[in-house]
Amino acid sequence: MKPLTQLVNQLLSRxxxxxxxxxxxDWSTIMGDLSRRARLExxxxxxxxxxxxxxxxxxxxxxxxxxxLQRMNNALHKLYPEGFTLTAIRCIWVVKKEKKNYKPIGxxxxxxxxxxxxxxxxxxxxxxxxxxxxxxxxxxxxxxKDESL
Numbered sequence: 001m002k003p004l005t006q007l008v009n010q011l012l013s014r015x016x017x018x019x020x021x022x023x024x025x026d027w028s029t030i031m032g033d034l035s036r037r038a039r040l041e042x043x044x045x046x047x048x049x050x051x052x053x054x055x056x057x058x059x060x061x062x063x064x065x066x067x068x069l070q071r072m073n074n075a076l077h078k079l080y081p082e083g084f085t086l087t088a089i090r091c092i093w094v095v096k097k098e099k100k101n102y103k104p105i106g107x108x109x110x111x112x113x114x115x116x117x118x119x120x121x122x123x124x125x126x127x128x129x130x131x132x133x134x135x136x137x138x139x140x141x142x143x144x145k146d147e148s149l
Contacts (some may be wrong), residue, residue, distance in 0.1 A: 004104045019076050019084055025050075027097065030075045031068065037061070041094065046087040051094030065089040117141050 028035040038061060041051040048069075052058045061068070065088075072086050073130050117125075121141040124136045 019080055022079060023072060023076065026075060030071055034064070034068070035063070038091070039094070041092065043086075046085065047090055047093060048086055048088070049090045052091050053094065053096040055093050058093060061089075061091050065091075117145075 023043070024031070024040055027040050031038075037054065037057045038050045038052045041049040043049070050061060050068075052061055068089055069086055076086070078085065117138050118141075121138065125137050125141075128134050128137065
């Protein structure tokens with residue numbers, strides 16, 4: 001099974017948007033170390049909109065805009081000699097998207113509380129038929145009590 005991004009790239013590569021797909025796919029190769037400071041946001045006609053992660057880099061990238069346009073056009077013209085020429089760069093400030101590291105769901109170890117459940121909690125729990133449910137509810141009551149302190 002192919003990843004969705006690969007399928008979308010294959011679909012778009014068969015259209016007039018092929019050069020845009022190539023520019024997005026090869027962004028880090030074309031831009032080198034600058035790709036760590038900014039990302040390709042969108043392409044509006046012949047203008048490339050670049051999202052800059054740090055506001056102080058916006059000035060730097062504006063100063064480097066001619067060099068960046070030249071790099072992008074050189075990369076595109078190698079593949080498409082009669083192709084499209086980018087003419088402008090616009091920089092905007094964006095928040096860097098971080099990859100989230102999700103922890104697997106499992107049993108969470110909680111500290112054992114030294115306090116005892118209230119008399120009302122014990123009376124309520126004793127009405128339940130299942131010992132397992134009683135223990136679970138008592139633990140829940142205790143956690144609520146501990147967290148409210």
